[in-house]
Amino acid sequence: MQHQPGILYVVATPIGNLADMVPRAVTVLQTVSVIACEDTRHSARLLQHFAIETPCVAYHDHSDEKKVDALLARLQAGEAVALISDAGTPLVSDPGFRLVRRAREQGVKVVPVPGACAFVAALSAAGLPSDRFIFEGFLPAKSGARLKQLQALAGESRTLIFYEAPHRVLECLQDMITAFGAEREVVLARELSKAFETIHGAAVGELAHWVASDSNQQRGELVLLVRGAPPQAEGLDDDAVRTMEVLLAELPLKQAAALGAKLTGLRKNELYQWALARQSDDA
Incomplete structure (x- = not known):
């Protein structure tokens, strides 16, 4: 008779507070044959805390095929x-x-054991629309590539969620100002479930200033959540279009939108989003 394969359990573990470990996860980790850890030394404290003596092996996405x-x-x-x-x-x-x-x-059965997830925890407490969202993970480390990706998302109406490294968070916020405009609402969720948990939202221009003035906000594990773009205007009248065309031919998009708002009486963000959509259509 053919031998039945075992089961691969994908087990969530706490993102900070060990009390968030679910009982089922403890039972699974105590009873499996082996635990594949991203970093065996890092996981040792968790396993010791719950008296889990199961053998561990190192596994991450850079492991060679032999380990897999x-x-x-x-x-x-x-x-x-x-x-x-x-x-x-x-x-x-x-x-x-x-x-x-x-x-x-x-043909191996894969069983998820749900638990903590940083971006889900952040979204649940951010106060941003949560019915539709996009999780983008980590942005590129280099500013040029990061800004290009943010600009590609500028017209996205769903809530955007990013992970970011603490030493890059200020640069990332500054790139968001360029891509989204200084008034777009952004929430910083830091050190979730830990002693210095912080969840702070503001217009991204204000948030960047707040982070720059307090180095403590540039530490720990970070999630950035961005309110989606407002609905785009159906269209501008002919005079507004001509005004924006002239301004865009001479000025960067952000400056053109600001000056266009003064000349036309329309909202700066409305003109900014219109210009972004126009650039996208022309690309």
């Missing part, structure tokens, strides 16, 4: 394997995709 093959061999032999990341839900801007993909391709 070794885990798959154990699964095919009928063993149960748990996958965890350093914090939160594996595969959500964390390692695990290659292993899960190959396990499913080989």
Whole structure:
């Protein structure tokens, strides 16, 4: 009789407060044959806290194929394997995709054990529309690529969610001012579930100033949530279009929108979004 493969458990772990560990996750980690950790040293404190003595092996998305093959061999032999990341839900801007993909391709049952996820926690408390949203993960580290990606999202009406490194958060906010305009609402969620948890929202121009003036806000794990773009105007009248065409031929988009608002009496953000849409159509 053919041997049944084991089960790969994808186990979420706390993003800070160890009390957020769900009982089912503890039971799974105590009873599987092996735990695949992003960093075995980092996970040691969590496992010790819950008296989990299951053997661990290092696994991340940069692991060589031999480590993936070794885990798959154990699964095919009928063993149960748990996958965890350093914090939160594996595969959500964390390692695990290659292993899960190959396990499913080989007929291994993959079972999620839900728990903490930083962007979901941030969204639940940000006060931004949560019925429709986009999770973009980490933006590019280099300013030029980061700004280009943000500009491509400027007209998106759904709430935008990003992870960002603390040493880049101020530069990222400044790029958001350029891409979205200084008045777009942004919420910074920092150190969620930890001692210095901070959730602070403001117009991105104000938020950048607040972060720049307090170095503590440039530390720890960060989530940035951006209110989606307002509905675009159906169209401008002919005089407003001609005014904006002249201004855009001579000035950067942001300055053209600001001056256009003074000349036409229309809202600066409305003109900014119209110009963005026009550029997108011309591209």
